[in-house]
Structure formats: C-alpha cells, structure tokens
Amino acid sequence: MTSHVLDLAGAGIGPFNLSLAAQLDSVPQLSVRFFERRPSFAWHPGMMLPGAEMQTSILKDLVTATNPTSRWSFLSYLVAHKRFYQFINAEYEAVPRKEFADYLGWVASGLASLRFGSRVREIHANDGFFSVTTDHGVIGARNLSVGIGKVPARPAWSEQLAKSMTFHSSEAAQRLGDVKAPRIAVIGGGQSGAEIVDALLDRNSTSTIHWISRRPNFEPLDATPFTNELFTPSYMERFHGLPEELRLTHTRRQVLASDGVSASTLKKLYRRLYERKLETPSAVDQGISLRPFRNVIAAVQDGSEVTLTTRNGFDDSMETLTIDLIVLATGYRFVLPDFLHSLENRIELNSVGEPALRSDFSLVWDGPDENRIFVLNAGRHSHGIAEPQLSLTAWRSAVIANSLLGHEHFDLGQLDPIIRWETQTSPSNYSSSVGLAAE
The missing domain is CATH 3.50.50.60 (FAD/NAD(P)-binding domain)
Structure with missing residues (x-):
C-alpha cells in the first residue's frame, strides 16, 4: 500500500x-x-x-x-x-x-x-x-x-424467460436496431418506456407494439412549480428528519414528480398515433396497443413465444397476450x-x-x-x-x-421555503448546517 x-x-x-x-x-x-x-x-x-x-x-x-x-x-x-x-x-x-x-x-x-x-x-x-x-x-x-x-430491476416473472427474448431498457440503444420481432411488449409507463416505444415506431414499421403499464394511464411528469419544491434543499432536509414510515409513504405518493413522462414526449407520441389514424382509418390499432392499468402477473414461454397474463385494473378482468420480444423499462434497484x-x-x-x-x-x-x-x-x-x-x-x-x-466551505444557507411543510411554533430564518456534524 x-x-x-x-x-x-x-x-x-x-x-x-x-x-x-x-x-x-x-x-x-x-x-x-x-x-x-x-x-x-x-x-x-x-x-x-x-x-x-x-x-x-x-x-x-x-x-x-x-x-x-x-x-x-x-x-x-x-x-x-x-x-x-x-x-x-x-x-x-x-x-x-x-x-x-x-x-x-x-x-x-x-x-x-x-x-x-x-x-x-x-x-x-x-x-x-x-x-x-x-x-x-x-x-x-x-x-x-x-x-x-x-442495477437494472427485472420483475420476478421475467427471470425464467430466455435472455434472447427480453432485454432491459439500459440496453435499448444497442438492441433496438436489430429488433425484427412481430409482436413486442414494452413494460413500464415511465420516461424510458415512452422513449423506447417512440424509437420502435421510428425503426420498425412491421411490428405490433404493446405498451403495458401498471399506472392508471400514461401520465406526465409533474414539473409544476409547487411540485418542484420537492427538489429543493430545504424540502430534502425536512424530509430526512421525518420518521421512516412517513418517508416511505411520501415517496410512494410522489412518484409522478420524479418518474412521469415528459409532456413533450407524450404529445409527440399522441400526435404520431393521430397521424397513423389519418393514414389508415380502418386499422384497429395502427400497429400499437396502449394498455395502462395492467399488472403482469405471469409469463409462460413456449418455444419462441411468451404468453403474458395481465390483470386489468380498470375493469378487474384478466387478459392474455402472445409476445415475441419483451423490453423491460422497469427501472433500477x-x-x-x-x-x-x-x-x-x-x-x-x-x-x-x-x-x-x-x-x-x-x-x-x-x-x-x-x-x-x-x-x-x-x-x-x-x-x-x-x-x-x-x-x-x-x-x-x-x-x-x-x-x-468540517466547516462550511460552500454556503448552503437557504431562504425559508415557499411552502410550510412542517408544523412550526414560531417563524425563523432557515439556515442549513447539513454535513457539519453526524447525527
């Protein structure tokens, strides 16, 4: 050494x-x-x-x-x-x-x-x-x-499938160019899923794409001003001081503040689908099937095909889809x-x-x-x-x-936040001392 x-x-x-x-x-x-x-x-x-x-x-x-x-x-x-x-x-x-x-x-x-x-x-x-x-x-x-x-998070139901039939969104740039499967499922309703669907529409005109998400709809990132207060030092420091049970509750509730789809991407995709309907008004799905509010509960491989079973949260019914390739836009752990x-x-x-x-x-x-x-x-x-x-x-x-x-080389002091998050007995200017002492 x-x-x-x-x-x-x-x-x-x-x-x-x-x-x-x-x-x-x-x-x-x-x-x-x-x-x-x-x-x-x-x-x-x-x-x-x-x-x-x-x-x-x-x-x-x-x-x-x-x-x-x-x-x-x-x-x-x-x-x-x-x-x-x-x-x-x-x-x-x-x-x-x-x-x-x-x-x-x-x-x-x-x-x-x-x-x-x-x-x-x-x-x-x-x-x-x-x-x-x-x-x-x-x-x-x-x-x-x-x-x-x-590391890429893969649902438990996907672990038994052949690696040639699934890949994670982290490999998308390398894998999408070679995709020729006739039936493709993209799992995940966040930004990565939306970008992969958009790329597939660009690169593959013969496949049918099924976009599947557990969320009730394909929902936008909440980037409005008051929501963006969640992305400030003053909020983060107050959040850290909460009991763990409350912190877990808040992170589940705030998912669309950090993991929604950008409005520009949603608008682009919607316009693409609208234009496809103009071109082929008699077609049922124009090569793409949007399936929100679905939770994949099983995947069974039979040769070169996979049968996905999903539960539809909208009408509480069960659905099955036969798929040739699955793209997992399922985040990281x-x-x-x-x-x-x-x-x-x-x-x-x-x-x-x-x-x-x-x-x-x-x-x-x-x-x-x-x-x-x-x-x-x-x-x-x-x-x-x-x-x-x-x-x-x-x-x-x-x-x-x-x-x-051990001292404040960088000035981390903050103004009082616009939103009063916690109960306060008396107002006071807020000055950060984070990082100067261990808890």
Whole structure:
C-alpha cells in the first residue's frame, strides 16, 4: 500500500461522483481520487436514443447551484465549445440528452483526480482509515464515496424467460436496431418506456407494439412549480428528519414528480398515433396497443413465444397476450457493491434493505465517525425523490465537501421555503448546517 492516505477515495465515476470530484476541484487542501472500471466516462449509453431529452434544467448541472463560478458548469462547457449563442438561439424546451452527456464527458476529461480503467475490488476498515484495493494497487483513504449506481430491476416473472427474448431498457440503444420481432411488449409507463416505444415506431414499421403499464394511464411528469419544491434543499432536509414510515409513504405518493413522462414526449407520441389514424382509418390499432392499468402477473414461454397474463385494473378482468420480444423499462434497484461485503455486517439498513443514511449522505455503520462512507444514489427513502435525480447533485456534493472539511466551505444557507411543510411554533430564518456534524 502507498504510504500516502487520501482524504477521500471514490468508487465509480457516474454523474454523482463526477459532481463531487468537480466540486472538490476547488478545494485543493483535500487529497481525493476517484476510480472507475470503464476505460472512459459513459452515462447511460444504452438509453442514448435519438431525440431523448433531459427532464431537468441546465442550471441543475454538476456545480452551479452551490459554486456558480466553477469552470465545470454547463455554461462553461458551452463557451468552451463556442456554442453559447447558438444554444440560446435554439430555444430548447429541454436539453438533448446527448449534449448533456457530452458535457459530462468534457468535465470527466478535465479532472486530474479521476482514474479510469481501474476498478475498486476490495475495501477493508483499518485503524483510522480504509484500505482500498484497485486494479493498480492498494491505497489508504480516510473516507469513501460510493457512486457505482444501481442495477437494472427485472420483475420476478421475467427471470425464467430466455435472455434472447427480453432485454432491459439500459440496453435499448444497442438492441433496438436489430429488433425484427412481430409482436413486442414494452413494460413500464415511465420516461424510458415512452422513449423506447417512440424509437420502435421510428425503426420498425412491421411490428405490433404493446405498451403495458401498471399506472392508471400514461401520465406526465409533474414539473409544476409547487411540485418542484420537492427538489429543493430545504424540502430534502425536512424530509430526512421525518420518521421512516412517513418517508416511505411520501415517496410512494410522489412518484409522478420524479418518474412521469415528459409532456413533450407524450404529445409527440399522441400526435404520431393521430397521424397513423389519418393514414389508415380502418386499422384497429395502427400497429400499437396502449394498455395502462395492467399488472403482469405471469409469463409462460413456449418455444419462441411468451404468453403474458395481465390483470386489468380498470375493469378487474384478466387478459392474455402472445409476445415475441419483451423490453423491460422497469427501472433500477440498489445492490450493495461487492467491494463493501467485508463491511456488510457493520452497516445499518432501513426497512426496505437500503443503507440508512445520515443527513450528510454518509451511511450509518459501527466504525469511527471520522471515517465516513458516503453513498450516492441510495437515499430515495432517506432524503426523498430528488436524491436519485440530477436536480440536487451540486448541492449534495457541496454537503459532502463541507462534511469532509468540517466547516462550511460552500454556503448552503437557504431562504425559508415557499411552502410550510412542517408544523412550526414560531417563524425563523432557515439556515442549513447539513454535513457539519453526524447525527
């Protein structure tokens, strides 16, 4: 092991650890290094479908919310690429996802603290620091940041099916071009499902597409102003202070604030279906069948076909469909990374099996308080629906930076929220102290 002990070692370089690295680039007194098994930066390459758009503002980038003068902002990226004025003139309602991915890659190419092609393999807790084994040796670090992302969630009924007959939305960009199946089911009524249906309509004119969702309808993302208050630091901090039972209730109720379909995508799809009816008014389904309020309860494979059985929540009836290919737009789930298994019995979990997180995004474990393990993208049920989203990425990174430093390097104070969420005995200005002390 090298003799130098880092202040922070990061495992995984996705947008969240990339944001932390970009924020810490302005804190030279901290020694940090981030490791990624892939040879270069890539952000959801399997979902880079033509026309895919961001669902968040460009101002909610890696750094701007707490460090607006940083060289790693999206606006700095536009200026560096001589596209500032043309970007403004384009008047995007939503930024193309490919451009935001290019921005992330630009940041990744400029940060000296990143190490690509080097996987974190093992982590062990020693006296006052962690021993981190990578592909290129062993290093010491006082703190860890885990940003390896979640894994594709696949329904239990799909596990028995041949892999050639199903694929997850995370593989869509690589798999959709070769799809020739006559009958395709897309499972999932969120943004990914909508984008896959749209892409299939573009690439395949001979297949019949069945779009199946458990939700009562194909419902839009709620991005209205008062709902967007859920994506603010003041709400997240109040949410974290609630009892777990209430937090779980709120996250279930707020699903459309974080996982609905963008209005522009829904409008585009509806217009496509309308135009198909103009072209072939006698056709029953124009090659697509929309089936909301259906819950798949069984899937039986017979040779090259799969029979799906669904329960229709609208009329409480049962339906069966014969399908040749299934695309699972069924989201992602948290799994404790293999390199943390040595600490598994020392980590406190919540009732849904996720790590219990303190307000500064460090997990609760039985080790020393000064050796923290920050976990990014595992706090939906501890910090709220904004935690897995890009909206508060810069703020979370600043919280972690302040926690590492032990003082408020980044000013995280907030005005009183517009909405009074909790019961208050007397009004007072709200000033954040998140990240300065463990709970």
